[in-house]
Amino acid sequence: MPHAKTSTTSRPSRRGVLFGGAAAGLGAIAALGIDSLTSTAAPAGASEPLHGHTMIPFYGAHQAGITTEPQTHATYIALNLRDALDCESLGRLLRLLSDDAARLTQGQAALADTEPELGAVPARLTVTFGFGPKLVELAGSSATAIQPLQKFTIDQLEESWNDGDLLLHIASDDPLTVAHAQRMLLKDARRYASVKWVQTGFRRARGSETSGTTMRNLFGQIDGTVNPSTETEDFNTLVWNADGSTTMVIRRIRMDVDTWDEVDRSGREFSVGRTLANGAPTTGTKEHDEPDFEATDALGLTVIAAHSHIRRARSENTTERIFRRGYNYDDLPSGSEVSNSGLIFVSYQKSVTKQYAPMQQRLADLDALNQWTTPIGSAVFLIPPGCAEGGFIGETLFMA
Amino acid sequence: MPHAKTSTTSRPSRRGVLFGGAAAGLGAIAALGIDSLTSTAAPAGASEPLHGHTMIPFYGAHQAGITTEPQTHATYIALNLRDALDCESLGRLLRLLSDDAARLTQGQAALADTEPELGAVPARLTVTFGFGPKLVELAGSSATAIQPLQKFTIDQLEESWNDGDLLLHIASDDPLTVAHAQRMLLKDARRYASVKWVQTGFRRARGSETSGTTMRNLFGQIDGTVNPSTETEDFNTLVWNADGSTTMVIRRIRMDVDTWDEVDRSGREFSVGRTLANGAPTTGTKEHDEPDFEATDALGLTVIAAHSHIRRARSENTTERIFRRGYNYDDLPSGSEVSNSGLIFVSYQKSVTKQYAPMQQRLADLDALNQWTTPIGSAVFLIPPGCAEGGFIGETLFMA
Numbered sequence: 001m002p003h004a005k006t007s008t009t010s011r012p013s014r015r016g017v018l019f020g021g022a023a024a025g026l027g028a029i030a031a032l033g034i035d036s037l038t039s040t041a042a043p044a045g046a047s048e049p050l051h052g053h054t055m056i057p058f059y060g061a062h063q064a065g066i067t068t069e070p071q072t073h074a075t076y077i078a079l080n081l082r083d084a085l086d087c088e089s090l091g092r093l094l095r096l097l098s099d100d101a102a103r104l105t106q107g108q109a110a111l112a113d114t115e116p117e118l119g120a121v122p123a124r125l126t127v128t129f130g131f132g133p134k135l136v137e138l139a140g141s142s143a144t145a146i147q148p149l150q151k152f153t154i155d156q157l158e159e160s161w162n163d164g165d166l167l168l169h170i171a172s173d174d175p176l177t178v179a180h181a182q183r184m185l186l187k188d189a190r191r192y193a194s195v196k197w198v199q200t201g202f203r204r205a206r207g208s209e210t211s212g213t214t215m216r217n218l219f220g221q222i223d224g225t226v227n228p229s230t231e232t233e234d235f236n237t238l239v240w241n242a243d244g245s246t247t248m249v250i251r252r253i254r255m256d257v258d259t260w261d262e263v264d265r266s267g268r269e270f271s272v273g274r275t276l277a278n279g280a281p282t283t284g285t286k287e288h289d290e291p292d293f294e295a296t297d298a299l300g301l302t303v304i305a306a307h308s309h310i311r312r313a314r315s316e317n318t319t320e321r322i323f324r325r326g327y328n329y330d331d332l333p334s335g336s337e338v339s340n341s342g343l344i345f346v347s348y349q350k351s352v353t354k355q356y357a358p359m360q361q362r363l364a365d366l367d368a369l370n371q372w373t374t375p376i377g378s379a380v381f382l383i384p385p386g387c388a389e390g391g392f393i394g395e396t397l398f399m400a
Numbered sequence: 401m402p403h404a405k406t407s408t409t410s411r412p413s414r415r416g417v418l419f420g421g422a423a424a425g426l427g428a429i430a431a432l433g434i435d436s437l438t439s440t441a442a443p444a445g446a447s448e449p450l451h452g453h454t455m456i457p458f459y460g461a462h463q464a465g466i467t468t469e470p471q472t473h474a475t476y477i478a479l480n481l482r483d484a485l486d487c488e489s490l491g492r493l494l495r496l497l498s499d500d501a502a503r504l505t506q507g508q509a510a511l512a513d514t515e516p517e518l519g520a521v522p523a524r525l526t527v528t529f530g531f532g533p534k535l536v537e538l539a540g541s542s543a544t545a546i547q548p549l550q551k552f553t554i555d556q557l558e559e560s561w562n563d564g565d566l567l568l569h570i571a572s573d574d575p576l577t578v579a580h581a582q583r584m585l586l587k588d589a590r591r592y593a594s595v596k597w598v599q600t601g602f603r604r605a606r607g608s609e610t611s612g613t614t615m616r617n618l619f620g621q622i623d624g625t626v627n628p629s630t631e632t633e634d635f636n637t638l639v640w641n642a643d644g645s646t647t648m649v650i651r652r653i654r655m656d657v658d659t660w661d662e663v664d665r666s667g668r669e670f671s672v673g674r675t676l677a678n679g680a681p682t683t684g685t686k687e688h689d690e691p692d693f694e695a696t697d698a699l700g701l702t703v704i705a706a707h708s709h710i711r712r713a714r715s716e717n718t719t720e721r722i723f724r725r726g727y728n729y730d731d732l733p734s735g736s737e738v739s740n741s742g743l744i745f746v747s748y749q750k751s752v753t754k755q756y757a758p759m760q761q762r763l764a765d766l767d768a769l770n771q772w773t774t775p776i777g778s779a780v781f782l783i784p785p786g787c788a789e790g791g792f793i794g795e796t797l798f799m800a
Contacts, residue, residue, distance in 0.1 A: 048449070048451075048611065049607070050610065052605070052608035052609055114661045114665075115619070115620030117677070121604065173607075174605040174608045175604075175605065176608075177608075179618060179730040179741070182730075183618075183738070183741075186738045186739070190738055195733060195737075195738075198733065200732070202579075203576065204521065204575075204576050205472065205523060205576075205605065205606065207449070207451045207606065208450065208521045208573070208574045209450065209452055210450065216518060218515075219515070220518050261514045277517070328576065328579070330582075332598045333595060338587060338595075341579070
């Protein structure tokens, strides 16, 4: 008798039944932490929980897109300001782009959006702005200055991947959303600036793996195990300046997957100091086990070699730490290339000089991984604080 | 009292609580049609249902990746066979690649896979093979021949996007999975073939929208409303040959989003014959309403113009239909470009000559959309039947 309702004269469609199930199961779904069904209207006919309408607030003390759990897709665009641009025009540009970002991230059409339907699915869209040295200078801020990064001996930088005046970092779990936001922002920016470079990156799709799983790079390595948690006081100390700003290093690191493939599994693990299976240090069993740099093998050699990546990256000085949030890239191979792959290395830190540079210097001096990796692009950006509704990103520089 | 359990001495983590909720709610989730939690083990700590382990069978009467509901990401790679390649080597290549595909699509490492962990999340990976004219000839089949497509007056084909001997069509909901499969297949193919072109496409992310939603292209149009359902007899008649094969047309269509942006909304809808809001014909209200080509407005003009895209695409001859399964592309703009965007048009049909060509000829003769679109690449491939375990894709050609 409790099932009598299914025997109605018009047989419900499979979708209808499923959606009925969805409504009945909302309590359980809320318990699962699925935000899309609970925070937004569930679309009719849904047969699995949707996350397209999940939104990340744009306004706040800090810009979004840094402590945000990394989205599947990220595009980094460096713009060069047009030569004649003055401070006033720069302000207009930043107001315009901030307004676009505020709307698009909330699933609303940007002003003069000619394809508003493409923006209706934010899927955790964030737009984060970064300012290069020239922009900071043009804004006239005396309080803040930003220096290009020194060149390291391992660098084989290509000018076409270096520097830039204004960085747009656009990220979402949905690639069409990224494409639309990119288009809207570039349309509004083009009177003021031209594209210097575009780097497109990806991680695992949302829902492919458990949320919070450390990413793998295209060498198959678990990449980014040692990273300060965004929820700790440590993070505040390492990343955020008092005014809510931070500094970003972005480096394009080509990975030679062909020569890497010639190395056997134990050789690979030896060069990094971690296992490929789960990223545990070769002296441990679990990813987040502390590496034991003193442990020795039967021959009396340290298990984690002195030139291994994790040994060289580690400093005794705990202030020399950074927050990493990088992406893989895999662009079209050209000519006889089988791949054009690598890592878009991205780190955030209060001080490039005190935190990032000493670590990178150690790795440039000696790191077993250098044999297969080459930095080919490098840029540093000031990431200004977030803003409140009615404000715009960068406003504090104009006031300073 | 029912809540007393939360006051244990060791406070459960938020994740633990969520996962507890997940286990309790499995019944409701099964009712939602979520396959990942029911068909595979839920990973510990999961806070939302995962789909990374959903697999599409490789073996079967037809190749996968055609009736498969389109995955988020698709990469199409055209290879040119090396000049000296003989029929026997070609057989070896096809056996090798079929074996790779059979394993990778099931989340297993390919033979000699040096990054097996990257392949552990298939996320509906499919690998579909297509054969160009030269490959078919080399296999020595007398029963099958494949002709390059005629050139249409609207075409501005660039040799670098045309033709190819062997097509690898790799698709998954996860971009890292696509990158890994691409790398494995190209590694195994490189002794036999070189890359002619690579086209990378995307749709909305899995979970962004309700499954089965018609895609939007980068003009913001709902694209592909008129498409035979894969579950009907009609589909069999239009697409599958008796032996399980079909034919694929792939055309790279550049879309000039800048000039499109100059057209207002009603002008855009008039040029297509459908509304932008939901893709309904301008004589209807819902996407799948039949267009009324006779309906006239107050001035006595037909509401759907004679040169509109949907009027020109439609034939009175119902055999002149195709099955579309295209993707958006949005590559890096170069120089002063703001976008490098378009559509990877893909269609499947029994006969290119009888089904695709007459429709394309009508559109080449007259189609309002031609003002903003330009075909810049074109290729035709035979899609051989699927194979059984132990067999390989293309085996029937060698037997013929």
